[in-house]
Structure formats: C-alpha cells, structure tokens
Amino acid sequence: MKAIVKEKKAKGAVVYKDVPFPEINDDEVLIKIKAAGICGTDIHIYNDEFPYWPPVILGHEFSGVIEKTGKNIKRFKPGDRVTSEPQQKVCGICRYCRQGLIHLCSSKRSPGWGMDGAMAEYIKIPDGLLHLLPPNISFLEGAVIEPASTVTHALIERASIRFGDFVVIAGPGPAGLIAAQVARACGASDVVLSGISEDLSYRFKVAGQLGIKNVFNVDRQDLSEYVMNATGGYGADIFMDCSGSEAAINQAIDICAKNGKIIAFGLTGKKSVGIGWDEAITKELNIIPSMSSTYNSWIYTFGLLKAGKLDLKKIISNIMPMSEYMRAFNMIMEKKGLKFILVPDSEYQGQRTNQI
Numbered sequence: 588m589k590a591i592v593k594e595k596k597a598k599g600a601v602v603y604k605d606v607p608f609p610e611i612n613d614d615e616v617l618i619k620i621k622a623a624g625i626c627g628t629d630i631h632i633y634n635d636e637f638p639y640w641p642p643v644i645l646g647h648e649f650s651g652v653i654e655k656t657g658k659n660i661k662r663f664k665p666g667d668r669v670t671s672e673p674q675q676k677v678c679g680i681c682r683y684c685r686q687g688l689i690h691l692c693s694s695k696r697s698p699g700w701g702m703d704g705a706m707a708e709y710i711k712i713p714d715g716l717l718h719l720l721p722p723n724i725s726f727l728e729g730a731v732i733e734p735a736s737t738v739t740h741a742l743i744e745r746a747s748i749r750f751g752d753f754v755v756i757a758g759p760g761p762a763g764l765i766a767a768q769v770a771r772a773c774g775a776s777d778v779v780l781s782g783i784s785e786d787l788s789y790r791f792k793v794a795g796q797l798g799i800k801n802v803f804n805v806d807r808q809d810l811s812e813y814v815m816n817a818t819g820g821y822g823a824d825i826f827m828d829c830s831g832s833e834a835a836i837n838q839a840i841d842i843c844a845k846n847g848k849i850i851a852f853g854l855t856g857k858k859s860v861g862i863g864w865d866e867a868i869t870k871e872l873n874i875i876p877s878m879s880s881t882y883n884s885w886i887y888t889f890g891l892l893k894a895g896k897l898d899l900k901k902i903i904s905n906i907m908p909m910s911e912y913m914r915a916f917n918m919i920m921e922k923k924g925l926k927f928i929l930v931p932d933s934e935y936q937g938q939r940t941n942q943i
C-alpha cells in the first residue's frame with residue numbers, strides 16, 4: 588500500500604512510497620483510512636523537532652472503515668465507521684496508567700511517531716482505543732475528533748472551565764477555533780479570540796462563520812485594555828494560549844484576573860521562554876499545561892458533537908490526496924489555511940475546501 592513515511596532521523600526525509608500491508612493480531616482491527624488530518628506534531632516530526640522511531644508512517648488523526656477484525660474482537664465488525672484514540676503500548680502498571688493518566692505513561696507510543704500511523708491506505712489499531720463515528724459525523728469531521736479532544740481535555744478536564752467564565756483564547760488556528768466553540772458550549776460569559784494581522788484574511792473569517800464575534804488583532808488593537816474594561820478591571824478567568832507565542836504567553840499573565848487560569852496548550856518550539864514569573868506569583872495565577880487527550884475528553888467531544896455545539900467541518904480548510912502531502916506541509920509551514928486533511932489517492936474525489 589501507499590504511505591507517507593518518515594524514513595530516518597533527519598530534517599525532512601519524508602517520502603510517499605509503497606510499504607507492506609499491516610498484519611493484524613487477534614486483538615486488533617484493520618481500518619481502511621478515509622481521512623487523515625495533518626497535525627502540528629507531523630510538521631514537527633518532518634522538521635526533526637519531536638521524538639519519533641523511524642521508519643514510521645506519519646499521522647495520528649484519522650477516520651476510516653473497519654475492513655477486518657481480529658479473532659478476539661467482539662465490539663466491532665467490518666463496515667463500522669471508526670476513529671481512534673492515539674495512546675498505544677502504555678504499560679498499565681506505572682503510577683500514571685493506574686491513575687488513568689495513560690497519556691503520561693513513559694512507555695506510550697502513538698501512531699505517527701512511535702508506530703505506523705494513518706497517512707496510508709490502512710492502519711491497524713487495538714480494540715480498546717476505537718470509537719464509533721456517530722452517523723451524522725462525516726469521515727472528514729471524524730479525522731478532527733482527536734485534536735478536538737485535546738482541547739476538551741485542556742478546557743474541561745485540566746482547567747475545569749465554569750459557567751460564566753470570561754475566556755480569552757490566543758491563536759485562531761484549528762485548536763483555537765475549536766477551543767472558542769468549547770468555551771462557548773461550556774457557558775463562558777465571553778469568548779475573546781486573539782490573533783495577528785495574518786489571521787484577518789482567513790482565520791478570523793472562519794471564526795465569524797462559527798459565530799465567534801469577539802476577535803482581536805493584537806497587532807492593531809489593545810487586548811488588555813478591552814479585557815480590563817469588559818471585566819470591570821478584574822481580568823479574564825481563563826486565558827488559553829493556542830499560539831505558542833512568547834508575546835501571547837506574557838500577555839496572559841497581564842490579562843488574567845488574580846487566581847485566574849492560564850492554559851499552556853500551544854508548543855513554543857523553544858527550550859524555554861521568559862515569563863513574568865513574579866507577577867504570576869503575586870496574582871496567584873494557576874498555570875495549567877495540557878497535552879494530548881484522555882478517554883473522558885473523547886466522551887466530552889462526542890457529547891458536544893451530539894448536542895450540535897461543535898462544528899468541526901468549518902475548521903477543515905484543505906482536502907488533498909496523500910501524494911500531495913508536501914504541498915500541504917509547505918502550506919502549513921507558511922501558516923496558510925486551517926486543518927488540512929489528506930485522503931488516500933484511491934479514495935480522493937476532487938479537492939474540496941472551506942472557501943470563504
């Protein structure tokens with residue numbers, strides 16, 4: 588079968604090539620891939636900035652149809668439409684596994700970096716990580732459920748967002764646009780989405796389509812002044828950084844109310860960043876880093892989808908055949924578009940995009 592493979596430890600070194608067909612064991616299912624999302628992590632692996640075990644097929648955000656099931660599989664059958672959590676090879680005995688925090692297990696290997704991933708015609712996945720796609724959710728949307736679940740993990744599980752919270756989200760990329768919808772669904776009194784001038788032409792327009800009216804261009808407007816005025820001088824209850832920008836992170840410390848929460852979500856790509864530590868101390872800020880997703884966060888995502896509170900369709904900007912992965916990777920590195928979905932060439936039926 589055809590797959591997008593990171594061949595060796597080096598910058599780049601990704602090729603589209605023929606690889607052996609995956610063989611399933613008794614506890615696995617074979618899935619025919621219908622859609623595979625490109626994540627920032629895939630780009631980091633392309634650029635040699637994230638751990639990986641080559642040669643490895645990229646991609647951990649996907650949906651597909653079960654083609655074949657192992658002998659022990661009872662819950663699923665061929666023809667089922669599915670997506671999957673990524674946390675594989677967790678040890679089951681360490682402190683984190685036993686606390687239900689399997690995403691923190693040191694043995695964890697996920698598709699796309701620790702084992703063969705979804706940018707291929709087929710993938711094999713163990714039963715315990717699979718979820719059925721609701722009938723009204725398309726394969727394209729199904730490929731965005733994993734990234735959406737990293738957002739519900741951050742806002743609902745990690746930061747315990749509350750009804751009436753004033754929420755600022757920095758960075759109107761796919762995560763930021765999902766976060767704005769999740770915050771609204773969780774009863775935020777205000778959701779303010781901040782970005783930069785580059786975001787005006789596309790990302791802010793998608794925000795508008797999603798009904799996120801409070802968008803701020805920090806290159807032109809004073810976000811801090813707006814938040815302070817809107818909160819009677821107190822500041823935001825939650826500031827979620829989806830941008831990974833040092834400027835935004837420092838602004839979070841200024842903009843948050845005392846005892847407010849800063850969710851550290853966007854990776855900066857740097858070893859360290861300078862932040863106003865003393866101000867964070869004197870304001871008793873809660874700094875909450877958040878990574879990956881958990882079973883519960885997937886359930887929250889499915890709940891939001893079922894309630895019609897989460898539009899994942901509009902987050903998808905580009906749909907391309909897998910053979911054109913390099914064009915997609917380059918566009919993402921140039922910060923064009925939003926969520927890119929790759930479709931196996933054999934399944935691809937003409938490019939569709941969320942045109943504005």
Ligand SMILES: [Zn+2]
Pocket residue numbers: 626627628647648733734
């Ligand atoms: Zn991802």
Ligand SMILES: [Zn+2]
Pocket residue numbers: 677678679680681682683684685692693694
């Ligand atoms: Zn473990």
